[in-house]
Amino acid sequence: MRTEGRAKRLPRAVRERQIMDAAVDVFSRLGFHAASMDEISEVAGISKPMLYAYLGSKEELFAICIRREATRMMEAIATGVEPDQEPDVQLWSGLRAFFGFVGENRASWLVLHRQASTQGGPFAVELTDMRSRAVSLVAALLTQSTKAPATVLEAESLAAALVGAGESLAEWWLDHPEEPAGVVAARLMNLVWMGFGDLVEGNVWHPPSRRQVSG
Amino acid sequence: MRTEGRAKRLPRAVRERQIMDAAVDVFSRLGFHAASMDEISEVAGISKPMLYAYLGSKEELFAICIRREATRMMEAIATGVEPDQEPDVQLWSGLRAFFGFVGENRASWLVLHRQASTQGGPFAVELTDMRSRAVSLVAALLTQSTKAPATVLEAESLAAALVGAGESLAEWWLDHPEEPAGVVAARLMNLVWMGFGDLVEGNVWHPPSRRQVSG
DNA sequence: CCTGGTACCTACTCGCGAGTAAGACTACTG
DNA sequence: CAGTAGTCTTACTCGCGAGTAGGTACCAGG
Numbered sequence A, B: 001m002r003t004e005g006r007a008k009r010l011p012r013a014v015r016e017r018q019i020m021d022a023a024v025d026v027f028s029r030l031g032f033h034a035a036s037m038d039e040i041s042e043v044a045g046i047s048k049p050m051l052y053a054y055l056g057s058k059e060e061l062f063a064i065c066i067r068r069e070a071t072r073m074m075e076a077i078a079t080g081v082e083p084d085q086e087p088d089v090q091l092w093s094g095l096r097a098f099f100g101f102v103g104e105n106r107a108s109w110l111v112l113h114r115q116a117s118t119q120g121g122p123f124a125v126e127l128t129d130m131r132s133r134a135v136s137l138v139a140a141l142l143t144q145s146t147k148a149p150a151t152v153l154e155a156e157s158l159a160a161a162l163v164g165a166g167e168s169l170a171e172w173w174l175d176h177p178e179e180p181a182g183v184v185a186a187r188l189m190n191l192v193w194m195g196f197g198d199l200v201e202g203n204v205w206h207p208p209s210r211r212q213v214s215g
Numbered sequence C: 001c002c003t004g005g006t007a008c009c010t011a012c013t014c015g016c017g018a019g020t021a022a023g024a025c026t027a028c029t030g
Numbered sequence D: 001c002a003g004t005a006g007t008c009t010t011a012c013t014c015g016c017g018a019g020t021a022g023g024t025a026c027c028a029g030g
Helices: A012-030 A037-044 A048-055 A058-080 A087-104 A106-118 A123-145 A152-174 A181-201 A208-214 B012-030 B037-044 B048-055 B058-080 B087-104 B106-118 B123-145 B152-174 B181-201 B208-214
Strands: none
Touching: A012 A037, A012 A048, A012 A058, A012 A106, A037 A048, A048 A058, A058 A087, A058 A106, A058 A123, A087 A106, A087 A123, A087 A152, A087 A181, A087 B181, A106 A152, A123 A152, A123 B181, A152 A181, A152 B152, A152 B181, A181 B087, A181 B123, A181 B152, A181 B181, B012 B037, B012 B048, B012 B058, B012 B106, B037 B048, B037 B058, B048 B058, B058 B087, B058 B106, B058 B123, B087 B106, B087 B123, B087 B152, B087 B181, B106 B152, B123 B152, B152 B181
């Protein structure tokens, strides 16, 4: 709130972290344009010139936020996925990691998904980059494991659809936080692995633990 | 461009259409905040006070654009879907209609999907409304046709995922316009109906025409 | 106690864009 | 040729927010 006059003296590195946290918070709530540097400085608990002294312009600050959050998220997913496993298991791990991250980092997710994708500035680069890394990952997973002849475009577009389904479901989840991450992830897993066709018939996909129990 | 002094005198209804077309164009390119009323008036070929005289404030204008484009799109989809058909056929018709509309109305789609969903103002209402109509439609389709016991939340979240997949694939398509609408629609159809599990095995879904030929 | 360096501040400038006041042009009606 | 209703304009006001100038508090080392 920062109603008092002067802020406590802190080393630069610490302040920078505080500022970036505040920026992610404000950007996630208001979007890039509507967010003001005044409000960010307010939330961060310091005055505006500090922002400029430490993090440069508004655009730079936004780009820095995106880069940081994107990295955190991709690392969370990469950590959760074991290569050299069955395709469905890899996909399942990725989905669990993704929804886990979103659940614990709402603000990060909002900045990444909503705000960044809209603004056409230098941010689109950062964002498109991360998104295409995700798409490529899925596309590779699909390509390497399919037996049917598939074009690159085909794999890529399917991957885009899957990533979009994940994003959209994450968005939906924000309005239904009572659902556990695992349940939401499992639903998407069933949709994209089994398809409506199977689900309508009552056929579902089971995670590996059950498979080992029954096998 | 409007480098000349005075615009030709036209009846109000016609001007309003021109203004709305211009607004959709500018909003789709720049987003709500970055778009300026000056630029919209420029593109529309008239002066700024006309905007305010005819369409009210900037927010009103944006809301009007969203409402108009959303209605056009929902009508396009509704026209393409025949109720009382097999679930997969209904889904297929809907997807075809959707991608058909997006292909022929890039600007409309951008305004609806990117711009409107981001701004938190009174627009979110219009947008969320249309989106949930779409989600409900799919959810109903799924619920009514499934044999397995499914909760409302389950159907709704799957529908959200499917709608998101469609949106995302439409976005991807904007970067790969060389692909025909039908091909893109068919890919999504295969993904959500058959699932990766089947696709990996080479099993694909066929549209009804082939089915009749082979049946 | 001075000297410098770093954290931090108040109080501005300045441009951009939403919205408006006040009037000018056109056309139809008698 | 008035009069009047509707179209269209130029030329403003005014607030908001990005970015800055020019300081003040605090902590070293001498």
